[in-house]
Amino acid sequence: MAASAGLRRTPLYEEHKAAGAKLVDFAGWEMPVQYEGIRAEHEAVRNRAGLFDVSHMGEAVFRGPDAEKAVQRLVTRDVSRLEIGQAGYAAVCYPSGGTVDDVLVYRREDDLLVVINAANREKDLRHFRENITDLDVEVADESDEWALLALQGPQAQEIFQNFTDADLSTLKYYRFLDRRDADVPVIISRTGYTGEDGFEVFLRPDDAPEAWRLLVGAGATPVGLGARDTLRLEAGMCLYGNELDAETTPLEAGISFAVHLDKDEEFIGQEALREEKEKGLRKKLVGFEVEGRGIARHEYPVVSDGEPVGVVTSGTMSPTLNKAIGLALVEPGVEDGFEVMIRDRPVAARAVTPPFYKRNKR
């Protein structure tokens, strides 16, 4: 299935083609879904190191005297608690509490960088700008000015250390190094979406192909979006459009660790989330393993005693566990066990608290 014309391409498109990637339309971008195969790529990340092109992700930069105030209003996390050089996961909500996007907020010396999902870029920028017109802040869409690579896996640090004079062993989880003034401008962040140790590296688009080739030459395996999805699902991480959407609040999706209801600055959706917390959640994200035969997939119905009680948000065959796993949004009260309708046949599922996979920390 050839990807059609009119799709956006990242600076690494030629690298993907040369590596024999299968390219698909992802949120309007022509992206590699796999190279060698999803299983092999998944295992490379779990056991060695994998390299992902995630340049389609968007970058919004908040600058000006009210930059912090603006981001405080727009996201659920208390970003005043972030130190310079620290990143934090957050949700962006509608007044209803439903989710606009899930993002990473990076506090840099002079501004705040917000990394957004590719599919939500235009929507997010509109939402950001509409809601801060009274503030002295500029929101710049720098998405086209950055390529983004993710190097993930137990060997990520060892491989990446060959290419930087920064001591990566001292860079902690969710901290980043802002080296925009270096010969090769770069931001190195110890973050990821795989459940492994690793880095996300922002580079100028012109520098990205050489960086890609060097990292692959040093032993990193190119990994496509297919394995990115199985890796994040094993790690129990949300994907916008699956676990999170305009009808689902971050509390329901189980990311209350990113929601600071007590923060001084009011955020959009705060009232609705407070109320939901007091009254109880309308639905709840749960992890499960399929006990019978079959694989539960996105949008398969969840039933209990023959009654519909929810829906599968993500499901796959876990390459690490060799079991069919998934996440589902279900009514309160059925969290312990339910059935998933797999092609009109109810199949028993056992509740499992995510993550399904946890790495051994050194």
Added chain:
Amino acid sequence: MSVPEDLKYTKSHEWARIESGVATLGITDHAQDELGDVVFVELPEQGATFEAGDSFGTVESVKAVSDLYTPVGGEVTEVNSALEDAPEKINEDPYGEGWIVKLNSSGEGDFLSAAEYEKLLEEEG
């Protein structure tokens, strides 16, 4: 992609080997390559009967679910139950160990020849 001369093919990327009243069915090399790593196969019951064009099972890769269609009618005489534990045989050997079912069948059906199937693949490019 391999397209053996001696097999018959369908537009939905199954192959059939028809020999003395038995039709052996599987998915083509192209189909397994498009799907990627096969992780689950749903097989029919032995003795089940199908008409030409019916779905007789599914093949699932990590990413996708794909229905299987039979180009011939008949009764299931044998299923490749080895696929339940080793679905990757479909990727490794789609025309051999990756066969899926055998039907007791007259072999009448709407098929493409190997040459026609190759042409279809080129067109789908």
